[in-house]
Amino acid sequence: MGQVHASSQTAMKAIIAFSLAFPAVTTLAQNGTIDLTQPPNYANQSVPAYISEDNTPGVNPVTDLGATLGRTLFYDKRLSRSDTIACASCHQQEHAFSDLVTASVGVAGTTGRHSTRLINARFAEEVRFFWDERAASLEAQTTQPIQDHVEMGFSGTNGDPGFSDLVAKLSPIREYQALFAIVYGDPTITEARIQNAIAQFVRSIQSFDSKYDQGRAVAANNTANFPNFTTQENNGKRLFHLRRQDGGANCATCHRAPEFDIDPDSDNNGVIGALSGGTDLTVTRSPSLRDLVKADGSSNGAFMHNASLASLLDVVNHYNAIPTDNNNLDRRLRPGGQPQNLNLTESEKNDLVAFMRTLTGVAVYTNPKWSNPFNENGELTLIILPPDNTAVVYSGAGESRMATVSTSGVAGLEYACETSTDLRVWTSQSVPATAQGELSAAFASPASAPKQFFRFVYRVPELLLERTPNGENIL
8 A cells, every 4th residue: 555644744754655564444534544546526426407507617627636635725724824724714514614703713813704605616607706706716716815814824915925935835745746746747736726626625515415405306396395395494485486576585586596506696685794894895795505504403603794694584584674775785685776675474584494494414514525634633644555456467487477567546646666576675667557547567577586576656756765674765
């Protein structure tokens, strides 16, 4: 088996060892280990047939290994100036990739807006990101927090290091040399490569195992009664979809089922307070309404860009009677030129809340493939050769006999296959992995020769390795 092990403690040496005696890793994440020979399924996850929105650009499709690199970057605190903040610090899996606090903590203060939920970010017509839509794509969004003075501190301003300093910081790290080589063909780190990888991971975060999805899978359409819903939940769904003039709440006009993504043509929703005081009228985007709360109904954090609404009932009350007008208020919230007043009854409000709770899934909160891959010490081990599957096949006879050694590795990496008769002196062949991750090398193995030993070795690109007496490669 091959491992690439690295620590957040840069002074610590890392061993790249290859031994069939190392136990197999059977889980997606175990003690800070990622098995790159069996990466999690990010690229071909099941998506319901009734889901049609997808903002994935053709130039950056989600791949298993690309999202694995993105997951590592997403959880790595070394992407901040102080080694204390990661993307995951503000977008926490257990809270639907949001944050319970009003303003998340960065390296130099707190964020200017509440953290958005990232679940189902892919399944939306809207391609712009941030509350104010200032990022033209998810790819562009991913590195803006890194380059923010307050959030992660590689801004290049106010005495901060710049993004090139982050690249220089990450480039010697062994796990990134392996991961970038696997995904992009060489270990070079660039901002565009970081953006693409993190975006792949975020787009992989999906939630389609909710009570709503169970009902929608057997219903004729979005508005039909769902057989698994209570009367209250079906009534709430009806109110959600019905137009105002038909006695409904008109919610689906902006938050379109079944993705429950935001209409890209939406404007301000009447929540105008800024966390820093004053007004904030540039907020025109919202995340999906899926997983607003957890399965037990508890909050994944307060709602709106300023976290000013603590509960779903508070949200319904806000839309029931928009409190103030503003020049950027969405036209659909200003019928007849006046801020919306729906005159919902208390029963109808509770029905809407009951319905929105059905949009919550289960697996996304605990699935290891979206979890922190590092161990408690900030260390990560990459398995790049599987255990117990190296085969040696002999062909020919006598002094012309050949030994073909094969195993499987990770596509995109170049390995060495080595042979020895005494486990001290080794003869090596360079073996690039095929697109399927297959490795194979042939050696002369005459019948009269001493017994041969074989092993596959991965060498971290562009690093000099010294060898210990037992044959391990030490950085």
